[in-house]
Amino acid sequence: MWEYTDKVKEHFLNPKNVGEIEDADAVGEVGSLACGDALKLSLKLDEKERIIDAKFQTFGCASAIASSSALTEMIIGKTLEEAEKITNEHIAEYLGGLPKEKMHCSVMGRDALEKAIACYRGDAEKQVEGNIVCECFGVTDLEIERAVRENHLTDVESVTNYIKAGGGCGNCHEAIEQIIHSVLHDESAPLKQQPRLTNIQKIKLIEETISREIKPGLERDGGDIELVDVDGGRVLVRLCGSCASCKMAQVTLKDFVESKLRELVSPELTVEEVD
Amino acid sequence: MAVIYMDNNATTRVAPEVVEAMLPYFSEHYGNPSSMHSFGGEVAQKITEAREKIAALLGAKPNEIIFTSCGTESDSTAIHAAIRSNPEKTHIITSRVEHPAVKNRFERLSKQGYRVTFVPVDHQGRLDVDYLFDHLTPDTALVSLMWANNETGVIFPIGEIAKKLSGRGIVFHTDAVQAVGKIPINMDETPVDMLSLSGHKLHGPKGVGVLYVRKGTKFTPFLLGGHQERGRRGGTENVASIIGLGRAAELAGDMMAGENTRVRRLRDRLETELIARIPNAFVNGDPAHRLPNTTSIAFEFVEGESILLMMNQYGICASSGSACTSGSLEPSHVLRAMGVPFTAAHGSIRFSLSTYNVASEVDLVIEKLPPIIERLRSMSPFGRQSAGCAPAQR
Numbered sequence: 001m002w003e004y005t006d007k008v009k010e011h012f013l014n015p016k017n018v019g020e021i022e023d024a025d026a027v028g029e030v031g032s033l034a035c036g037d038a039l040k041l042s043l044k045l046d047e048k049e050r051i052i053d054a055k056f057q058t059f060g061c062a063s064a065i066a067s068s069s070a071l072t073e074m075i076i077g078k079t080l081e082e083a084e085k086i087t088n089e090h091i092a093e094y095l096g097g098l099p100k101e102k103m104h105c106s107v108m109g110r111d112a113l114e115k116a117i118a119c120y121r122g123d124a125e126k127q128v129e130g131n132i133v134c135e136c137f138g139v140t141d142l143e144i145e146r147a148v149r150e151n152h153l154t155d156v157e158s159v160t161n162y163i164k165a166g167g168g169c170g171n172c173h174e175a176i177e178q179i180i181h182s183v184l185h186d187e188s189a190p191l192k193q194q195p196r197l198t199n200i201q202k203i204k205l206i207e208e209t210i211s212r213e214i215k216p217g218l219e220r221d222g223g224d225i226e227l228v229d230v231d232g233g234r235v236l237v238r239l240c241g242s243c244a245s246c247k248m249a250q251v252t253l254k255d256f257v258e259s260k261l262r263e264l265v266s267p268e269l270t271v272e273e274v275d
Numbered sequence: 276m277a278v279i280y281m282d283n284n285a286t287t288r289v290a291p292e293v294v295e296a297m298l299p300y301f302s303e304h305y306g307n308p309s310s311m312h313s314f315g316g317e318v319a320q321k322i323t324e325a326r327e328k329i330a331a332l333l334g335a336k337p338n339e340i341i342f343t344s345c346g347t348e349s350d351s352t353a354i355h356a357a358i359r360s361n362p363e364k365t366h367i368i369t370s371r372v373e374h375p376a377v378k379n380r381f382e383r384l385s386k387q388g389y390r391v392t393f394v395p396v397d398h399q400g401r402l403d404v405d406y407l408f409d410h411l412t413p414d415t416a417l418v419s420l421m422w423a424n425n426e427t428g429v430i431f432p433i434g435e436i437a438k439k440l441s442g443r444g445i446v447f448h449t450d451a452v453q454a455v456g457k458i459p460i461n462m463d464e465t466p467v468d469m470l471s472l473s474g475h476k477l478h479g480p481k482g483v484g485v486l487y488v489r490k491g492t493k494f495t496p497f498l499l500g501g502h503q504e505r506g507r508r509g510g511t512e513n514v515a516s517i518i519g520l521g522r523a524a525e526l527a528g529d530m531m532a533g534e535n536t537r538v539r540r541l542r543d544r545l546e547t548e549l550i551a552r553i554p555n556a557f558v559n560g561d562p563a564h565r566l567p568n569t570t571s572i573a574f575e576f577v578e579g580e581s582i583l584l585m586m587n588q589y590g591i592c593a594s595s596g597s598a599c600t601s602g603s604l605e606p607s608h609v610l611r612a613m614g615v616p617f618t619a620a621h622g623s624i625r626f627s628l629s630t631y632n633v634a635s636e637v638d639l640v641i642e643k644l645p646p647i648i649e650r651l652r653s654m655s656p657f658g659r660q661s662a663g664c665a666p667a668q669r
Contacts, residue, residue: 002580012584029656036617059654
């Protein structure tokens, strides 16, 4: 049995704003029978683009119905511009949280809202953007990327919980992992593009990177590392603990320490070991 | 609110007679049946009696009964024994609609180098027996097939298959967890090598199961330990539960006729009335070869979890083949193997009755469910499709 909050139960058993607005200004439809859930959202706007009415029709489980009901309650009275800022996390929060396996229900709400707004603004019906990665549920790489970015997802299982991708045959797990990896990699990218660091900034950043990213990795194997000096692009370090006597130390230095520092601080750095 | 329990394929109420039989073995008679003193020896005698009662229900001999901790352990033990006793063979066969206890074990073995044949079923859940026999090879170590399906109640022709497999040097195991106590089973006439059953599916306690191993079948223990169960399953006996299971087996034998008349009539009325009152609803599974207590009904254009939670408001307990109830995203592998369309699989509900159900409970479900389906359909963007149009194609 799922652990639904009282608010989810309330919105499921007594959903608000069920139905379809006859002369709707905007309609957003997502999902399908095959996927197991679908939502049709219709909106009525005033001349100032304020949502004066919203109705939904949902096929799905309790949390899908509750998420739809919550969404309509959240957006009525808001301008399109305000409504646009609502994320799936907001919907889940409004409901007092959703079981993690059910987060995709809140994503469906956000998607329907987005489609409705696009429909109102006359944006051409979005072509399927990107390439389908998950064949079972028709999820594209761009959608996966967005879910990973917005919800800080770090593994395939949570991607599946949020947008279903990977929940069927499982053939796409590797592709999803690659997307997660590239997004995580990307997020640290801005550091690379920073303007030239002053010497002090550079040393600080090197220190931080070593203690946050590098030390924990080495400590797991009983090793340790100490920053001795920074001379221009040369980073001088001392390996201690089990690293000091390890035959693989040079490999560790180049493949792990140096590549981390290049990635997170500056691509010009080289790492050297000193006694 | 009274509970209307129609989820007996998930678990059953422990019969009051069973509870009564068990209680003294927690408090007064707590001896270890392996002990030399008579305080333990008396308990061992009770286990012997329980073994005889189970053997009687199955038409087996008492020394063919091994007590285990559950149906899953029985299945794992049987599969383990079959492949370990035939180490030179690398092909094993099962069906596409097995319980996870067998399905996942076979999937694991396929990753470990075994060649696995999954025998398909037709749209009514009937096993493709010809496919099974076409795929036997001299390399086949094991065939494992469920006797009755937990989701649809469909019964496989285990007797017929056992006779045709007999004498080929292939171990034949059947997961009879759902069948025992509901339909007659006689090992004397059915040359099955191993059979699994579970206590809590036949009004016994949870945490006890049985593996029947025909005399002469090669066996390798799964749980190694003491000499309990004649060295075939280590671990101190779950005394109270074994005694309870013995009593439950006795009761099941007595109640089998009622199960196949009174319970069957209740099930049939529930099914017929729901289908008559709710448009776009149909039964999953072969109505002619089905457990007397089970019906799986697909309600198109609605989702199972929503149905269950709305029925829950009235205390009605059933279960669903929908994805949303299981935490996975795809509907039940059983319904998919049968080719039930996704539109219907997501909205499939299983009612499984027992001898404790009464007519007024069936009446209540017949009264409460149609408005629930109607309400959910009215909420659904696909609801229109269900209004008055022809039933979906199968």
